[in-house]
Amino acid sequence: MTTRKAIETRARLQQVATRLFAEQGYDATTVEQIVRTAGVSHMTFFRHFATKDAVILDDGFDPTIAAAVAATPASLRPITRVCTGLRAALSHVDVPEQEQVRQRVRIAAQHPALRMGMYANTEATREAIVGVLLDDGADEFAARVAAAAVLAALTVALQEWCLADDGVPMSAALDAALAVVDGGAT
Missing domain, CATH: 1.10.357.10 (Tetracycline Repressor, domain 2)
Structure with missing residues (x-):
């Protein structure tokens, strides 16, 4: 079962990543930048998205x-x-x-x-x-x-x-x- 916190974290990651991709370009944006800006760990990112592509495609x-x-x-x-x-x-x-x-x-x-x-x-x-x-x-x-x-x-x-x-x-x-x-x- 997905918790409210997990849903909010996933949404925040997607929002941050989308903003960074729009500002810097997809290729120039790293997972490190996304997690740092969102205030989460790499593990948290990969718990929600298997790849950087998945942030856009899922x-x-x-x-x-x-x-x-x-x-x-x-x-x-x-x-x-x-x-x-x-x-x-x-x-x-x-x-x-x-x-x-x-x-x-x-x-x-x-x-x-x-x-x-x-x-x-x-x-x-x-x-x-x-x-x-x-x-x-x-x-x-x-x-x-x-x-x-x-x-x-x-x-x-x-x-x-x-x-x-x-x-x-x-x-x-x-x-x-x-x-x-x-x-x-x-």
Whole structure:
């Protein structure tokens, strides 16, 4: 069980690291600088993040997404299940402060290794969604297309949102992408 203190420490590490990465650049920032600025030990850092990359890439959202898709009626079309599940997951997850998310995505998008890590995370999410759909008897091709289409739409929405700085909440940008994929918007 994760304690409140552990959650706060993890959030502080992520906040400090994100700020340092934005100020100094990802490569120029060391774990030593992060732990010193956050006031924790190396051991504490690595208890929360396996690598420096993980500070930017870890979001812990995959199990929530898979569970939310699994909770949708198996009778729905795969694309509808994925969109419905993601809407439910987004409404129930505790998203970090939006500006920090914006910074993390910008940092990852600008760094080749982190960008590859984002793609790997998306692939893991896609496979988790496909697994849920297949477990409920969905056609494999339809399950793979649905998961890939929805995640591609969310990726575009997140990237556009990060570049816009227009005050639109992240949740609104993601919901608009889901509406396009699910046929609710053009």
